[in-house]
Amino acid sequence: MKPVKSDKIDAILSKHQHPSREHLIPILQSVQNEFGYIPKDAVKKIGTMLSISASKIYGVATFYNQFKFNPPGKYHIMVCRGTACHVKGSLSVLNLLEEILKIKAGQTTKDGLFSIETVACMGACSLAPVISINGEYYGEITRDKLEQLVKSIRGKEQKK
Numbered sequence: 001m002k003p004v005k006s007d008k009i010d011a012i013l014s015k016h017q018h019p020s021r022e023h024l025i026p027i028l029q030s031v032q033n034e035f036g037y038i039p040k041d042a043v044k045k046i047g048t049m050l051s052i053s054a055s056k057i058y059g060v061a062t063f064y065n066q067f068k069f070n071p072p073g074k075y076h077i078m079v080c081r082g083t084a085c086h087v088k089g090s091l092s093v094l095n096l097l098e099e100i101l102k103i104k105a106g107q108t109t110k111d112g113l114f115s116i117e118t119v120a121c122m123g124a125c126s127l128a129p130v131i132s133i134n135g136e137y138y139g140e141i142t143r144d145k146l147e148q149l150v151k152s153i154r155g156k157e158q159k160k
Contacts, residue, residue: 073115082121
C-alpha cells in the first residue's frame with residue numbers, strides 16, 4: 001500500500017471554508033472521492049481541524065455504509081446480495097470469491113490487486129446472480145465463470 005500524500009489531504013481540507021462539526025460528512029466524502037477510501041492520516045487531520053476525536057470520526061463514518069477505511073484493490077469486485085441474486089445463489093458466489101482470493105468482503109488482497117464489497121442491489125436482477133468488476137457487470141455467475149474471470153485478470157496482470 002503506497003503512502004497517502006499529506007499535501008493532497010491538506011488541499012481537500014482547504015476547500016472547506018470555516019469548517020465545523022456539521023461539515024464532517026461532506027469532508028469525509030471529499031476525502032473518499034480523492035483516495036477511494038479514508039486514510040488514517042486524513043482522519044487525524046480532520047479531527048484536528050474540527051476539534052473532534054478520531055474515535056468520534058470513526059463512529060460517525062462507520063454508521064454509513066458508503067465510507068471505507070481500506071484502499072480498494074485495482075480490481076474492485078462488488079457482489080450483489082439483492083433478493084433476485086440471493087435467490088439465484090449470490091451467497092455461494094460470495095463464498096467462492098472469498099475462497100479464491102483468500103479475503104473476506106470489505107478486504108483487499110495483500111498485493112492490492114483485488115477487493116470485495118457486497119452491495120444491497122445493483123439493479124441488474126435479470127442477470128442474477130451478478131457481480132461488477134470496476135463497474136463492468138458480469139451476469140449469471142457460476143463457479144466456472146468466476147474462476148475464469150479471476151484467472152484472466154491475474155494472467156493479464158502477470159504480463160505487465
